[in-house]
Amino acid sequence: MSLPRTNTQVLFASHPVGRLSEENFKISDGKVPELGKDDVLVRNIYSSVEPYLRVLMKRETSFGKTPYGNSFEIDTVLPARVVGEVVSSRHPNYREGDFVFGMLRWEDYSLAAGGQGLRKVDPTLAPLSAYLGALGPSGLTAYIGMLEVGNPQPGEVVYVSAAAGAVGQLAGQLAKLRGARVIGSVGSDEKVTYVKNELGFDEAFNYKKTSDLVATLRAACPDGINLNFENVGGENLDAALECICVGGRVVLCGTVSQYDADNPRGVKNLAQLVVKEARMLGFSVRYHEDQLPDFIAQMSEWLRSGRIKYREHITRGLKNGPAALIGLLHGQNLGKQILQIGDDSGASRQRGSS
Amino acid sequence: MSLPRTNTQVLFASHPVGRLSEENFKISDGKVPELGKDDVLVRNIYSSVEPYLRVLMKRETSFGKTPYGNSFEIDTVLPARVVGEVVSSRHPNYREGDFVFGMLRWEDYSLAAGGQGLRKVDPTLAPLSAYLGALGPSGLTAYIGMLEVGNPQPGEVVYVSAAAGAVGQLAGQLAKLRGARVIGSVGSDEKVTYVKNELGFDEAFNYKKTSDLVATLRAACPDGINLNFENVGGENLDAALECICVGGRVVLCGTVSQYDADNPRGVKNLAQLVVKEARMLGFSVRYHEDQLPDFIAQMSEWLRSGRIKYREHITRGLKNGPAALIGLLHGQNLGKQILQIGDDSGASRQRGSS
Numbered sequence: 001m002s003l004p005r006t007n008t009q010v011l012f013a014s015h016p017v018g019r020l021s022e023e024n025f026k027i028s029d030g031k032v033p034e035l036g037k038d039d040v041l042v043r044n045i046y047s048s049v050e051p052y053l054r055v056l057m058k059r060e061t062s063f064g065k066t067p068y069g070n071s072f073e074i075d076t077v078l079p080a081r082v083v084g085e086v087v088s089s090r091h092p093n094y095r096e097g098d099f100v101f102g103m104l105r106w107e108d109y110s111l112a113a114g115g116q117g118l119r120k121v122d123p124t125l126a127p128l129s130a131y132l133g134a135l136g137p138s139g140l141t142a143y144i145g146m147l148e149v150g151n152p153q154p155g156e157v158v159y160v161s162a163a164a165g166a167v168g169q170l171a172g173q174l175a176k177l178r179g180a181r182v183i184g185s186v187g188s189d190e191k192v193t194y195v196k197n198e199l200g201f202d203e204a205f206n207y208k209k210t211s212d213l214v215a216t217l218r219a220a221c222p223d224g225i226n227l228n229f230e231n232v233g234g235e236n237l238d239a240a241l242e243c244i245c246v247g248g249r250v251v252l253c254g255t256v257s258q259y260d261a262d263n264p265r266g267v268k269n270l271a272q273l274v275v276k277e278a279r280m281l282g283f284s285v286r287y288h289e290d291q292l293p294d295f296i297a298q299m300s301e302w303l304r305s306g307r308i309k310y311r312e313h314i315t316r317g318l319k320n321g322p323a324a325l326i327g328l329l330h331g332q333n334l335g336k337q338i339l340q341i342g343d344d345s346g347a348s349r350q351r352g353s354s
Numbered sequence: 355m356s357l358p359r360t361n362t363q364v365l366f367a368s369h370p371v372g373r374l375s376e377e378n379f380k381i382s383d384g385k386v387p388e389l390g391k392d393d394v395l396v397r398n399i400y401s402s403v404e405p406y407l408r409v410l411m412k413r414e415t416s417f418g419k420t421p422y423g424n425s426f427e428i429d430t431v432l433p434a435r436v437v438g439e440v441v442s443s444r445h446p447n448y449r450e451g452d453f454v455f456g457m458l459r460w461e462d463y464s465l466a467a468g469g470q471g472l473r474k475v476d477p478t479l480a481p482l483s484a485y486l487g488a489l490g491p492s493g494l495t496a497y498i499g500m501l502e503v504g505n506p507q508p509g510e511v512v513y514v515s516a517a518a519g520a521v522g523q524l525a526g527q528l529a530k531l532r533g534a535r536v537i538g539s540v541g542s543d544e545k546v547t548y549v550k551n552e553l554g555f556d557e558a559f560n561y562k563k564t565s566d567l568v569a570t571l572r573a574a575c576p577d578g579i580n581l582n583f584e585n586v587g588g589e590n591l592d593a594a595l596e597c598i599c600v601g602g603r604v605v606l607c608g609t610v611s612q613y614d615a616d617n618p619r620g621v622k623n624l625a626q627l628v629v630k631e632a633r634m635l636g637f638s639v640r641y642h643e644d645q646l647p648d649f650i651a652q653m654s655e656w657l658r659s660g661r662i663k664y665r666e667h668i669t670r671g672l673k674n675g676p677a678a679l680i681g682l683l684h685g686q687n688l689g690k691q692i693l694q695i696g697d698d699s700g701a702s703r704q705r706g707s708s
Contacts, residue, residue, distance in 0.1 A: 055625070067625035233624065246641075252627050266620015270587065271409070271421035273606050273636025280634040282627025287600075 003041075003087065003109070007032045010106035010321050012072045015059045019260050020329060024057065025322040030077070033111040040112040041088040042100060045344050048081040048132035049315070049324045049337040050166075054259040077105040078321070080339075083121060083131045084110070085346060091115035099123045099347055101131050106321050108342060123347035125300050133166055133336035134303060134310040140295050141253060141285045142170035147178070149283045150227050150251040154179030157221050159240055162231035163204060164191035166336035167253060171229045172201050173308050180227070183220045185236065187331035194334060198309060213239040224248070232257045234265045241272040250280040260329045311335030357395075357441065357463070361386045364460035364675050366426045369413045373614050374683060378411065379676040384431070387465035394466040395442040396454060399698050402435040402486035403669070403678045403691040404520075408613040431459040432675070434693075437475060437485045438464070439700060445469035453477045453701055455485050460675050462696060477701035479654050487520055487690035488657060488664040494649050495607060495639045496524035501532070503637045504581050504605040508533030511575050513594055516585035517558060518545035520690035521607060525583045526555050527662050534581070537574045539590065541685035548688060552663060567593040578602070586611045588619045595626040604634040614683040665689030 006029045013026040035041055055068045065071065072078065082104040086094050094100065094115055102118040104110035112118050121131045133139060145167070152158050158175040162168045163184025172182045172195065184195045184204040195201040203220045210216045217225070217239055224245035230237055233255025240250065250273075258264035273280060302308040313333035315324035321339045328337045360383045367380040389395055409422045419425065426432065436458040440448050448454065448469055456472040458464035466472050475485045487493060499521070506512050512529040516522045517538025526536045526549065538549045538558040549555040557574045564570045571579070571593055578599035584591055587609025594604065604627075612618035627634060656662040667687035669678035675693045682691045 067623070067629045237624075252624060254628060255625055258622075258625075264622045266622045267624060268612075268618045268620045269421070270591075270606060270621060270634075270636075271609055271612075273634060274608060274638050275421045275636075275640075277637050277641050279636065280624075280627060282624075282630065282632050282634075284628050284631055286629075287631050 003032050005032060006030070007108050008318050009077045009108075010318055011075055012057065012078050014074060015071075016057060016260075018262060020054055020057065020326050022322045022326070025078075026075075027319050030107060032109045035088055035090050035111065036113070038091045038114045039089075040086055040091045040094045040100075040115045040118060042082070042084040042102065042104060042110050042112060042118075043087045044082045044084040044104060044108060044110055044341040045347070046083050046129045046132055047106060047321070047339040047341055048137065049321070049328050049339050050081070050137075051254060051256040051259055051329060053078070053080065053325060054329055077107050079103060079105050081132055081137060082110065082341070083128050084342070089115075094118065094120075097346075099128060101136065106318060106339070106341070108318070123350045126303065127351065128344060128347045129312055129314065129338050129340075130303075130310075132338060133312055134170060134308070135296055135299055137285050138166035138336055139170055139299050140288060140292060142167045142174055143295050143299065144285060144288045144291065145251050145253050145283055146171045146174040146229060149281050150175070150229060150249065152178045152180040152227050156180045156226035157183065157223060157245075158227045158229060159183045159185070159217070159221060159225045159243075160229045160231075161185045161236050161240070162256065162331070163195050163201065164334050165231060165331075168229070168231055169195065169199060169310055169335060170308065171253075173199055175227070175229070176200055177307065185232070188334075191334055194311070207236070214242050217243045227251065229253060230255075233267065234258055237267050238269040241267075241269040241278075244272055244276050244278045246276045246278070248276060248278040250278065252280055252282045256329065312338050314338045314340050316340045357386050359386060360384070361462050362672050363431045363462075364672055365429055366411065366432050368428060369425075370411055370614075372616060374408055374411065374680050376676045376680070379432075380429075381673050384461065386463045389442055389444050389465065390467070392445045392468045393443075394440055394445045394448045394454075394469045394472060396436070396438040396456065396458060396464050396466060396472075397441045398436045398438040398458060398462060398464055398695040399701070400437050400483045400486055401460060401675070401693040401695055402491065403675070403682050403693050404435070404491075405608060405610040405613050405683060407432070407434065407679060408683055431461050433457060433459050435486055435491060436464065436695070437482050438696070443469075448472065448474075453482060455490065460672060460693070460695070462672070477704045479650075480657060481705065482698060482701045483666055483668065483690075483692050483694075484657070484664075486692060487666055488524060488662070489650055489653055491639050492520035492690055493524055493653050494642060494646060496521045496528060497649050497653065498639060498642045498645065499605050499607050499637055500525045500528040500583060503635050504529070504583060504603065506532045506534040506581050510534045510580040511537065511577060511599075512581045512583060513537045513539070513571070513575060513579045513597075514583045514585075515539045515590050515594070516610065516685070517549050517555065518688050519585060519685075522583070522585055523549065523553060523664055523689055524662065525607075527553050529581070529583070530554055531661065539586075542688075545688055548665070561590070568596050571597045581605065583607060584609075587621065588612055591621050592623040595621075595623040595632075598626055598630050598632045600630045600632070602630060602632040604632065606634055606636045610683065666692050668692045668694050670694045
């Protein structure tokens, strides 16, 4: 296969001051890399657009690195989770035409040095993009966070924030599978309809139409919240804490409301953990990669049978990546936000003929 | 026994604006109450001065009542935990001369209607004041919070904030009994000496002399914090979270730094719970009253053998109660803050002759 010589790339250009903007990125023409021993060259097809990317765009704080690791370096290609197709390989485990998942970059072609961090994905099992969402990090996050960390019991009241997002849409359905009563918070009326009518949530509300979040939560959960699956943080978390039951738990998945700000608001209602003898349980998918095969087997079965549904919000073209991330931080996506980088017809054909 | 007719009382006079001040209290002469059926009249000897009292002096928020319950009503006698002597009783379980613990009030004589909430204490086992501290709510808080909720393992690094306070002084020693390495944060050099030299903490620092709390904690805990026994909240909690180990836990006992302010600062570093897969475990002694007899048996043995030590900071006279509470909120006490309301010579004599 002959490769083009230019490689469109999205660079991280500057630390945002206040909200992230397109000026913090630069679209650039790089070169398609040369392969050394054991290297693999991947044509990127889809990339996962995730809130944590914004955290890594912060300047390092007085504490040092950001919670998610060292800040991105200026003028480097943005690192991101990608699925793509191997177009050239000097690694014994990968061949041209293989489809792979890896931590690569926002560019047309990425070199995986020594094949590091790659793993093959099966294009006949699900659409390639699903390996970034429902069968990927978002799905594993919902699976571990809801079923293992949260462990909802039949009849418990589960409150999911960002309920129409990549993780929330799955987490809520998993709680329903366990027999819980599930309430979702979302940012548009369309999302309310989605999570109630398509996903089967028991209740949902548009927080942007609510002047009193605690009153809204109390109306939706008159007996309180047993389990808060928390993606948002800040004011939403304070309201959920106000309504938490004695012995309740908060599964802390993320605090996206705080990422696109220089000065996060802070959580002021932690005294509720004390007086309700409640627990806040942080977790991160990074510690659960070994559970991926079992997860994929189980989740692909649920997807096939229709017990779990999901939506994707696909933005096309590397140059639209920055706008997709900015939109994600302000809830403009419904479902998993994906950036399509390259043509997907090869994998689609394999799936169609399987 | 003939009773005086006047009863000095400390009333809650107004909601503080900003910091609590003596103007928010009123000293008043009330009447010694008359007894009805099953009532018990107690001559108050010691009262427990505790940070949560300040929370109940806040106006009710937009959320409704304070985390600790309904705000105190203006112009009522301040409710508080007390030990005292029964001076008159129409209740079959209590006789004149019995020593009792109860949720009573800041006044010379309190009526326990129907004997409610009273329990007898043994003046020969320990000084009466200990039933408010090391053998009382503070001790039970340290015992449950450290040994059951925190459950430190040998060799783990345990960080105790407000380490020379009523709960902290005990919690740190309990972690030492379990074989942990214990670091304390305190607010004066005298307290550093106390917790290191008298209580056997491995390390301690005066946070008021620290310009960079995270750097100080990192120096004291180079391998991170496995268990943070947290009494302070706010900035201290953010720094502890920055240093928490993967799989670490925060036992959330209280957030005293936030009580004496109209606008709490908020906790901004909860993302550390996510990326370290750490847990924040709230608990409250109110759910563990049934463990009190076992606790008293165990702790009084530790006190007798000298394995656990404590200090009390006794302020004398009801009229000095407000100043004692204000001082407590700003760390002016070393050890358990007690308000002495009445003469203790009767119980002291019984202990001396036992």
